[in-house]
Amino acid sequence: MNRINVMKPWMGADEILAVSDVIASGWVAQGPKVAQFEREFAVAMHAQHAIATSNCTTALHLALIVAGVGAGDEVIVPSFSFIATANAPIYVGARPIFIDVDSSTGDVTAEGVAAAITERTRAVIVVDQGGVPVDLDSIQEVCDPLGIVVIEDAACGAGSTYRGRPVGAGAVLAAWSFHPRKLLTTGEGGMLTTSNAQWAERARQLREHAMSMSAADRQASVLAPAEEYLETGFNYRMTDMQAAVGIVQLGRLSEMVRRRREIAARYATAIAGIDGLRPVGDPEWGTSNFQSYWVEVEPGFPTDRDGLLKALAEGDISARRGIMASHRQPAFWAAAADHALLGVTERLTDNTLILPLFHQMTDEEQARVIDVLRAPLTVAGHG
Structure with a gap:
């Protein structure tokens, strides 16, 4: 049997040709392809401004800076997320305040946000966890009257929708990831989208050491004027090689989503007949x-989450433990003194796993995964 991976990027000859064209052009750093990718991504996501970055973490960092978050501020974040969500506030000297999530979506709720707000709360980072859209409107209704900025961590969200529009479309700031585990990948890379023109301009400068003119404009000039460095900036640029891949990938996005939802529907149908598994x-x-298709192993199932992961591994199937609980990591023990308030996060982290789901997955491969999910029931005499 061939190994079944949890995820495979969907890439091919078009991406190879796109990168080859960039190399042949001689302009491989941030340049015209990055600008094209930004324009096309903004259109696709219904965003007014898009700023390409080196990854989603740097996009989150820039989002907090342009939003004015700094030392002494508090930023409400879910613990049920990759640790970058909680790291970003630390970068600007703020304190992450962990809140729990809804058990069915894995996303934060307006009620959870409202309960955590203090006089020091300056921003909230909400996450479309695993591609499941967060209920952004309800959270903005809590935060907007208080002047609290809501930043959408849409790292997993490209291709998901919220109230008929792409996720992130209603956020004043949203950060995106193009890591290989995401649908749309550039290898590494990210994007910041915003409806605020001044924030967009500042983010563009900050990602290039806060230079007064872009490196692309300077390179295009025969005799470039002397640049100035307006504040302390960063090197958070994307390359034209990455952007060329991103442009091709963006054109594939709707087909990726269609196929992933088709595979997810098959999982849902199969799991509906298995007591003790909740998808x-x-x-x-x-x-x-369905960037991640996660399943909760409930007490009625014949084995626990780790036992099911082991069974899948024995079938040469690579699944993964569920989303991490950031507050359990040593870096954040001091910031998460009251773990009792994060019961849903801990339950989901301990009892969920992510099943293989990728565009090229065959019916036979998915059947192998489903057979392993059903096997404990047969051993226990339920099937």
Whole structure:
């Protein structure tokens, strides 16, 4: 049997040709392809401004800076997320305040945000966890009157929808990831989108050491004027080689989502007949791209989560433990003194796993995964 991976990027000859064209052009650093990718991504995501970055973490960092978050501020974040979500506030001297998530979506709720707000709260980072769209409107209704900025961590969200529009479309700031585990990948890379023109301009400068003119404009000039460095900036640039891949990938996005939702629907049908397994699904306000298809192993199932992971591994199937609980990591022990308030996060982290789901997955490969899910029931005499 061939190994079944949890994820495979969908890439091919078009991406190879796109990178080859960039190399042949002689302009491989941030340049015209990055600008094209930004324009096309903004259109696709219904965003007013898009700023390409080296990854989603740097996009989150820039989002907090342009939003004015700094030392002494508090930023409400889910613990149920990759650790970068909680790291970003630390970069600007703020304190991450962990809150729990909804058990069915894995996303934060307006009620959870409202309960955590203090006089020091300056921003909230919400996450479209695993591609499941967060209920952004309800959270903005809590935060906007208080002047609290809501930043959408849409790292997993490209291709998901919220109330009929792409996720992130209603956020004043949203950060995106193009890591290989995401649907749309450039190897590494990210994007910041915003509806605020001044924030967009500042983010563009900050990603290039806060230079007064872009490196692309300077390179295009025969005799470039002397640049100035307006504040302390960063090197958070994307290359034209990455952007060329991103442009091709963006054209594939709708087909990626269609195929992933087809595979997810097959999982849902199969798992509906297995007592003790609860799969993730669409919330009432949107549709998921199923960047991660996670399943909760409940007490009625014949084995626990780790036992099921072991069974899958014995079948040469690579699944993964569920989303991490950031507050359990040594870096954040001091920031998460009251773990009792994060019960749903800990339950989901301990009892969920992510099943293989990728564009090229065959019916036979998915059947192998489903057979392993059903096997403990047969051993226990339930099937």
